[in-house]
Amino acid sequence: MNWNDKFSLDAKAxxxxxxRELLKILEDPSILSFAGGIPDxxxxxxxxxxxIRDRLEQNSAxxxxxMQYSQTEGYQPLRNWVAKKFSExxxxxxxxxxxxxxGAQQSLTLLASAFIDAGTPIGVANPTYLGALQVFGTRxxxxxxxxTDEHGLIVESVKQAFEAGIKLLYTIPDFQNPGxxxxxxxxxxxxxxxxxxxxxxILEDTAYRELYYDIAPPPSFLTLESQYISANQWHNKxxxxxxxxxxxxxxxxxxxxxxxxxRVILDKLVLLKQANDLHSSTLNQIITYELSANLLEDHIxxxxxxxxxxxxxxxxxxxxxxxxxxxxxQPKGGMFVWLTLPETLDAxxxxxxxxxxxxxxxxxxxxxxxxxxxxxxxxxxxxTCNEEDIRDGMRRLSSLIQQEFLQLAP
Amino acid sequence: MNWNDKFSLDAKAxxxxxxRELLKILEDPSILSFAGGIPDxxxxxxxxxxxIRDRLEQNSAxxxxxMQYSQTEGYQPLRNWVAKKFSExxxxxxxxxxxxxxGAQQSLTLLASAFIDAGTPIGVANPTYLGALQVFGTRxxxxxxxxTDEHGLIVESVKQAFEAGIKLLYTIPDFQNPGxxxxxxxxxxxxxxxxxxxxxxILEDTAYRELYYDIAPPPSFLTLESQYISANQWHNKxxxxxxxxxxxxxxxxxxxxxxxxxRVILDKLVLLKQANDLHSSTLNQIITYELSANLLEDHIxxxxxxxxxxxxxxxxxxxxxxxxxxxxxQPKGGMFVWLTLPETLDAxxxxxxxxxxxxxxxxxxxxxxxxxxxxxxxxxxxxTCNEEDIRDGMRRLSSLIQQEFLQLAP
Numbered sequence: 105m106n107w108n109d110k111f112s113l114d115a116k117a118x119x120x121x122x123x124r125e126l127l128k129i130l131e132d133p134s135i136l137s138f139a140g141g142i143p144d145x146x147x148x149x150x151x152x153x154x155x156i157r158d159r160l161e162q163n164s165a166x167x168x169x170x171m172q173y174s175q176t177e178g179y180q181p182l183r184n185w186v187a188k189k190f191s192e193x194x195x196x197x198x199x200x201x202x203x204x205x206x207g208a209q210q211s212l213t214l215l216a217s218a219f220i221d222a223g224t225p226i227g228v229a230n231p232t233y234l235g236a237l238q239v240f241g242t243r244x245x246x247x248x249x250x251x252t253d254e255h256g257l258i259v260e261s262v263k264q265a266f267e268a269g270i271k272l273l274y275t276i277p278d279f280q281n282p283g284x285x286x287x288x289x290x291x292x293x294x295x296x297x298x299x300x301x302x303x304x305x306i307l308e309d310t311a312y313r314e315l316y317y318d319i320a321p322p323p324s325f326l327t328l329e330s331q332y333i334s335a336n337q338w339h340n341k342x343x344x345x346x347x348x349x350x351x352x353x354x355x356x357x358x359x360x361x362x363x364x365x366x367r368v369i370l371d372k373l374v375l376l377k378q379a380n381d382l383h384s385s386t387l388n389q390i391i392t393y394e395l396s397a398n399l400l401e402d403h404i405x406x407x408x409x410x411x412x413x414x415x416x417x418x419x420x421x422x423x424x425x426x427x428x429x430x431x432x433x434q435p436k437g438g439m440f441v442w443l444t445l446p447e448t449l450d451a452x453x454x455x456x457x458x459x460x461x462x463x464x465x466x467x468x469x470x471x472x473x474x475x476x477x478x479x480x481x482x483x484x485x486x487x488t489c490n491e492e493d494i495r496d497g498m499r500r501l502s503s504l505i506q507q508e509f510l511q512l513a514p
Numbered sequence: 515m516n517w518n519d520k521f522s523l524d525a526k527a528x529x530x531x532x533x534r535e536l537l538k539i540l541e542d543p544s545i546l547s548f549a550g551g552i553p554d555x556x557x558x559x560x561x562x563x564x565x566i567r568d569r570l571e572q573n574s575a576x577x578x579x580x581m582q583y584s585q586t587e588g589y590q591p592l593r594n595w596v597a598k599k600f601s602e603x604x605x606x607x608x609x610x611x612x613x614x615x616x617g618a619q620q621s622l623t624l625l626a627s628a629f630i631d632a633g634t635p636i637g638v639a640n641p642t643y644l645g646a647l648q649v650f651g652t653r654x655x656x657x658x659x660x661x662t663d664e665h666g667l668i669v670e671s672v673k674q675a676f677e678a679g680i681k682l683l684y685t686i687p688d689f690q691n692p693g694x695x696x697x698x699x700x701x702x703x704x705x706x707x708x709x710x711x712x713x714x715x716i717l718e719d720t721a722y723r724e725l726y727y728d729i730a731p732p733p734s735f736l737t738l739e740s741q742y743i744s745a746n747q748w749h750n751k752x753x754x755x756x757x758x759x760x761x762x763x764x765x766x767x768x769x770x771x772x773x774x775x776x777r778v779i780l781d782k783l784v785l786l787k788q789a790n791d792l793h794s795s796t797l798n799q800i801i802t803y804e805l806s807a808n809l810l811e812d813h814i815x816x817x818x819x820x821x822x823x824x825x826x827x828x829x830x831x832x833x834x835x836x837x838x839x840x841x842x843x844q845p846k847g848g849m850f851v852w853l854t855l856p857e858t859l860d861a862x863x864x865x866x867x868x869x870x871x872x873x874x875x876x877x878x879x880x881x882x883x884x885x886x887x888x889x890x891x892x893x894x895x896x897x898t899c900n901e902e903d904i905r906d907g908m909r910r911l912s913s914l915i916q917q918e919f920l921q922l923a924p
Contacts, residue, residue: 142583145578150574371530
């Protein structure tokens with residue numbers, strides 16, 4: 105039977121990720137991986153999780169309730185915490201503006217379902233988060249790529265996309281995945297003004313925002329919009345919807361994220377979430393709330409210290425070893441360094457050699473481009489390796505790049 | 515701003531559930547509720563969960579890994595367990611046929627995305643699970659309703675739907691939600707033959723299958739199909755996709771379910787799941803696996819004993835008190851009794867009176883009908899109330915029905 109004939113148009117449009125297949129080799133523990141955009145499990149606050157579970161088990165009623173069906177919107181104390189944390193004098197968030205989801209990925213799923221029809225023009229950065237392209241791709245949008253430089257989205261390119269009629273713009277303004285760029289405040293303000301001129305929704309993904317290693321990033325799009333439009337008018341006129349997650353600051357397998365949106369949007373997202381999977385794991389929401397309320401700031405300080413040193417180690421090693429034919433950015437936070445190879449090199453070919461010869465992994469950049477390109481780019485993550493491995497890995501990778509470049513030179 | 519103009523066609527088609535609004539009153543603890551299709555939290559195996567957590571915390575590496583990103587397909591031991599449990603001599607399931615999801619609801623989400631385009635004709639029982647109508651509804655299918663009697667799907671009505679060109683049939687063959695009916699083996703076999711004649715996919719939802727209080731239900735559609743087609747040909751020719759869940763036998767907020775499908779389908783569902791939310795909570799999958807491997811059968815025996823007595827109490831009370839103008843089924847398992855009022859009564863009006871006068875809740879039946887009808891039907895759940903409350907509640911509800919009937923009599 106040809107099952108492929110039976111799939112929906114949306115499902116037919118989805119293809120297996122070539123990268124995903126390549127990176128299955130990562131289960132081999134002898135590989136030194138700079139591939140995954142994942143936190144270091146050695147830093148997970150497991151002792152505090154154990155204490156939260158102990159406390160929960162001492163209260164039989166709440167403990168049992170944590171395993172029962174619960175409301176789609178999410179665990180009320182967590183919604184209150186998110187509302188309070190991200191509220192602003194001009195914004196006035198309440199729990200009614202907060203939906204708890206299974207990580208930012210499910211927020212994207214619900215938002216894609218809420219706003220994207222087949223053919224809907226949407227704007228994404230070149231490059232952008234692969235997982236966003238995957239989920240938007242299940243709705244078959246018309247991608248309009250927006251160019252970036254070392255400061256993220258280029259305003260003129262954003263304006264062109266708005267003029268081309270995009271309905272929404274997806275952006276990761278802080279320490280972007282995969283490029284590491286941070287959009288400066290003046291660009292953010294210009295993009296908000298243009299969004300209101302052209303009536304374009306902005307989906308602001310803040311996954312990496314708290315992970316800064318030098319200075320805090322500029323105010324978020326959400327905060328800046330609340331200042332741009334009249335006080336408390338975001339609830340009626342706001343175009344910025346903000347996505348957050350506990351995956352990078354706490355632990356990914358909690359599968360807890362949130363969406364902050366004006367009430368009319370949020371009510372629709374709740375209906376979509378209810379249809380999607382009824383509600384998120386109550387236990388994981390309780391753990392997320394307790395961790396957030398009690399130790400988040402101290403924990404993030406620790407992450408900044410450890411990841412910051414690893415960022416320095418990777419950047420320093422590239423300064424020292426990377427041949428002149430290649431270049432890279434210097435991110436002020438997040439998890440990623442973006443590397444540009446000479447145009448003659450294909451990062452996918454380089455990955456195959458890096459895996460087989462050096463047992464080093466990274467992610468080739470092409471998959472982060474909605475409309476093709478980027479074959480000579482790659483993403484390096486610095487969060488899971490120690491500094492010695494980072495220096496050693498970058499030395500060997502740099503040497504491989506140099507060899508490959510010389511071999512292909514005319 | 516009129517946000518409603520901005521929603522996608524799919525999102526515009528979703529409306530808030532009137533029932534959901536009515537039932538928000540359930541948070542009032544003075545209400546005696548026969549509404550929710552939910553297990554009794556007093557029966558949750560919390561002590562065993564605590565032991566599993568203790569063991570997990572003693573193994574630091576696995577404990578940390580339980581909070582890290584993990585593979586989309588699911589926790590391997592759980593996939594192996596599902597494959598082994600549901601395999602058959604003619605079927606030969608392996609973990610490659612199993613995808614772990616956030617409960618059966620997310621399985622439905624992924625299957626709807628895989629097979630339904632706007633306007634795709636799909637077959638659903640009259641009545642059927644409201645949550646399935648909600649998730650299919652987000653894809654805007656063309657619902658073809660299939661009539662039922664006390665034995666579930668009527669084969670002639672199924673055949674008419676197949677002749678009308680439906681692409682898939684969604685069915686809960688055992689102790690159906692909401693009707694309580696169980697499809698006999700001969701009907702199942704006839705439906706499988708017809709499905710192969712007309713090339714129609716069968717989505718078999720087994721949520722209540724293990725909760726039998728008299729005798730075990732007939733073999734599943736999956737088992738019967740594996741006998742109907744040549745041995746081990748399900749992998750190439752199978753039309754039955756089976757959905758299972760731990761929500762009814764263990765605990766809902768684990769949010770763990772699974773889909774069993776031929777490999778080509780499963781691979782597509784994995785891509786859709788990856789786009790949807792990357793993966794399900796690892797911790798909850800570990801807990802589900804440990805509970806399933808170690809205590810599931812004993813635990814289900816306990817549920818059968820407790821829920822069986824409650825089923826008996828509800829059926830006995832209705833035999834004793836329900837006026838002749840109304841009728842009900844006698845389910846052999848599951849969670850629900852289906853009640854048919856005289857045609858002059860509207861169950862939504864009755865619910866308002868039951869809530870305000872008697873502080874009793876149930877679910878009006880109309881929401882379970884894809885294409886309208888059923889206004890004089892309602893669903894009673896017997897799993898969360900004790901036997902005394904059940905008898906008292908049915909006595910008062912019966913009395914209210916009698917009063918309402920007499921008031922409206924000509």
